[in-house]
Amino acid sequence: MTTGNPLGTLLPGAPPTSTRRLAWLNWKLAVGGSMVLAVVGLGLVGPLFWSTRLARPASSPPDLPPLWAHGGTAAHPLGTESLGRDILALLIVGGPASLRVGAIAAGVGLGVAMLLGFVAGYFGGWIDDVVRVLADAWVTIPALAVMVVLAATLSSITVGTEAFLLALFSWPMATRMLRSQMLSMRGRGYVKMARLSGLSNFSIMFREILPNMIPYVVASFVSAMAVAIMAATSLEALGLGPSQTPTLGLTIYYAIQGSALLRGMWWWWGLPLVLLVIIFSGLFIMSIGLDEVSNPRLKRYAQRARRRAPRRPARGTAGAGRSRTAVGSGVGTDQ
Amino acid sequence: MPEPPLLEIRDVTKRYAGGSAVALDHFSLVVPESPATITTIAGESGSGKTTLANAVLGFVSPTSGSILFRGRDISRLRRSARLDYRRNVQAIFQDPYAAYNPFYPVRHTLQQVIRRFGLASSRSEARELMNDALAMVGMRGEDVLDKHPHQLSGGQRQRIMFARAHLVRPRLIVADEPVSMIDASLRATIIDIMLRMRDEDGISFLYITHDLSTAYQVGNEIVILYAGRVAESGEVTTVLEQPKHPYVQLLIDSVPVPDPRRRWQEQISLPPDDGPYQAAPGCLYAARCPHRMDRCDEAAPALYEIGAAHRAACYLYEGGGPAPAADAPATTTIAHGG
Amino acid sequence: MRLRGLSLRYVLRRLGTFALTIWLAASLIFVIPRLMAGNPVAAMVGKISLQSGSAANGNSAGLIAAWNARFGLNDPAIVQYLLFLKNSVTFNFGFSITDFPATVNQLIGAALPWTLALMFLATLISFVIGSAIGALMAWRGTPSVLRSILPFSLTFTAIPSFMLGLLLLYVFSYTLGWFPTSNAYDLGVTAGLNWPFLSSVIHHGVLPALTIVGASMGFWALSMRGMMVTIEGEDYMVLGEAKGLRPSRLFWRYRIRNAALPQVTSLALTLGSIISGQILVEYLFAYPGVGQLLYQGILNEDYVLVESIVFLLIVTTALAVLVLDLIYPLLDPRISYLREAPR
């Protein structure tokens, strides 16, 4: 449906002319997404050109600066560190490893969050009370502190264990968000219609409501992933991460332990840092893009142009509002 | 033993958790199997009419009392009986935009019922069914089925909701403010569809509205609620032409008359707190009532019969009609007069 | 008139959540290590017994005896758990392995003020400046010069604080030599209310604080901007403009006042991660707070110290959240926390 008339106008009762679907794919999502994908690509393509064995200790001469600095060599273009590991190889292995930890933790956390958040928001009642209080309490626990205790007791942990520990703390935020979205969805007319059509609760939740929550689910995943990678890197930088995998955080830990700062070996900690910045900035830009999707006013503000939408009663600012405090103005509503 | 009626609402009370006021207070109503009728439930916001709609649809469960569909309590239906109930009792809601899943094209809404209720055995049959239903509301399948709800106008959306309901051929449709978000010049078509569905398809309606003038045009019976209780009930023309309850009189007098030469004469005022209703032992309207008596504050009046199936819950009519009919259903539906 | 403020019911509920948070966290600390690796306390005690003499300044016999009693190491797991809870809530953490016979409480007591002061100041600064930047970014009245500069303040938003710390440390301490690389004050000055000490404290605190502020400011700026944009479309903004109010009044009483509420909510929600960031910053700058102490505990395999610090951090966070929750009704009149009873 296109307007034949350049002065498309607003006629009484006439529908708007927009036909765009998936309008939520904006350029911020694309830019952020490709930054993250670039790191994934590094892990996929890198091993074809560069030996990841060089990430092991004593595989290379120690303390070499990068190629472009004085004394650098093409054999180790990004330099090496004091234990004789090649920085390029460390990045090829470590960058994707960090992403993997984040993705696993966020995936597990999101799975739990979807289950709890959907069920709590959809059914309400005591299930909702339990989930809400649990998530509220859990969300305030400083995750890193607890993980430090746990990691400190375990002599050696793997990437899997680490991801599991992170997942333990990534579900409450996502649960809160998905629950409050589900809460606002469950009263919508189309959900009532679906119930009238005799659909099961399962179908309603996952076939009717879930597609409309995709932006929120993706946003939850992205932010859970960022938080998880941040916590994982922090843990590793304290020397409490998996010791078998040369993650970016572990490299930074060794750099600090090896007095890289004092010795001016900036490439040792600086290059892993650059890769982390790419990952975090990518996820961050994605979440800003997703924010604009879930909060249409932000998008309109960004575009500085909008179609005049039909006036509908304002809804509470879901997500922004705190769902655990009952904003009581429900008096006088038609019951 | 006579056959049970299509729907019987028996003494239903609903009190929401934490609310001090009662949303719906001992409400009873019977919708007969035949002939098809349009029963209007009218009231202002907070009167309990939407609670009633949700209770009939099984979206809220009554605190006490029961709702019987063909003699069976709808809160105790098993799986297949429940589907049968869904098939026979459908609904139209106020906001025709919200009633569509924005993710899917319009087709999805219609296919949903066809699939779930097994209305068609083949794709082509389903397509035919959809086209027929849309034709009933004056639309063509190829124009709308593949569109998304935001591409349609409010009037179109609501007409398609009627097409959906028609597809199911229920015995009863709960129509909750179906025209209040539709532009005035398009309302007539919606009302016309309702009347045709009643007369041609034998579908009964519970027409829930705050708008007495459309009720006057479509209704057979009317029940006017105030603060969760029945204020007055009876045949729609009788009630709206000769209202008895002081509240109903004020309500009808407040409907603006489209004639600049017949303006409101009397300046009315409300107590400043025209807010939510407070639970009270007596008549809940007493605080605003010009005819208030001492006893009004002591106990709530029963529904007094003041004419043929015409009742009002007001002490003014205690002696005016036959004996109080407190135990009987609020209204018994009579054959419609067309 | 309705009473403004707290209902007993609300206070009790918040207190309940507070208690639940602490119990949950304590149980996590107790259960998960034991599920994964047996009893870490027993292991630690066992290790000390083996290396008797070396680890605990020659007093290991006394230490072991004290621990056996305190943790009930010979009792069943459930008794140990209850004992653990009891000791936790009474802050009876026992002795430190690192500095026996110093108690854990003494060690934490010396470190906690540094942590709290640094965290409180840095978070406050970051919250206020960040929110202000966000508000100015969204406001139409912001001068365009300022508007074009503001986004640069968000450069470091995407990086975790310790990475920013590394960068600052390298540039300003190791390369330029403007700021010290460790500690909270020069060891040469005497602690007390004298200028050399205070200036030394400030000198040492600048980089850690800058790290926390720089890394978290953007978060507040972005959420504030989001709220401001949302509020821009509210009906009361249109009416406010129609009233011919001065832009400054619309800015403060309409936009800021309403946007600040969700900001306070997210402050409560993110306190946990603020603490996490703090731990790393202290580790990085060798700042003598609990974060640094925690790291020492890890190095010395002083499990009890680690566990105690973490428990205290959790209590501190939960307490801060509780306080925020209790003052929230004073900021938002819509939340009287009394049941909305019709008058």
Added chain:
Amino acid sequence: MKPAVLEVEALQVHYQTATEVAVAVNGVSFQVFAGETLGLVGESGCGKSTTAMAILNLVQAPGRIAGGSIRLNGQDLTTLSQRRLRQVRWREVALIPQGAMDSLNPVVRVDDQVAEVIQAHEGRLSRSAMSDRIAELLSLVGLPGRVARLYPHELSGGMKQRVCIAMAIALQPALLVADEPTSALDVVVQRVVGQTLLDVTSRLGVAMILIGHDIALQAQLVDRMAVMYAGSILEIGPVETMFDQPQHPYTQLLIASIPSITERRRRPAETPVREVQHRPSGCVFRLRCPHAFDRCREEVPVARETSPGHVVACHLHDDASQPAGGGSRA
């Protein structure tokens, strides 16, 4: 004839979207005379609310006033500086908003919201003078003084709307713009609020533009009525003659579609009303008009005066009289 408080001339409001310009108000002209109430009626999307916002020069981006003039007491609001505009707003023209539910600042008490507008335009008042004045304003709209210390969420819809009215008359402006002030209210409360509006405007001699979609309510409340469709005013005139002899087919349709509560009728079995997607050439209403003929497609009808003060833009009335002076001036 009384002097005109407001003269709107050939007003154009456009919404610029990414791909096209949507015309929300297309060359609207009308006047409001001192002390009178003018109704502006039409269905959703016809541009009536946009017109209201334009009168306060408050069209929200991406909309903008693209042409025409709005003269309030002789000065053109479209050319005023922001500073001058701020002074004119509320002092000379006040708004009674559509969504009173959300139009009051939720975190500020009622009295402070009234006080701030008095302070902004008249400077500081003593505490007691201010509270007396607020109490007086509240009692004018039938609210008790204790409402002053409440927050908006503690008020019912009708009370909030009356607070908005009290606020609107605080400075005794020359003109009130009431944008669907009762559309969210129940009938009885709607009547109370409507009567309150008439009461205060007549008592203070304030002119008012009452925007609404309910033509029956307009019959009860306004002196003159303008019917809007697709951004244009199709007919305007004294409310009695508008109801007695509606000239434009659209006005006739609107009046005919009011369901009566006193007279039961079978619905006329006409064909379903056509819903039109795009602005047609010529007359904007022609695709829905039962009387449309060739000229309707070719020419935009010019407004003509059919009886004193009653102006209609329809080709059916082309030969009725001379074009109303000044193009589509009404």
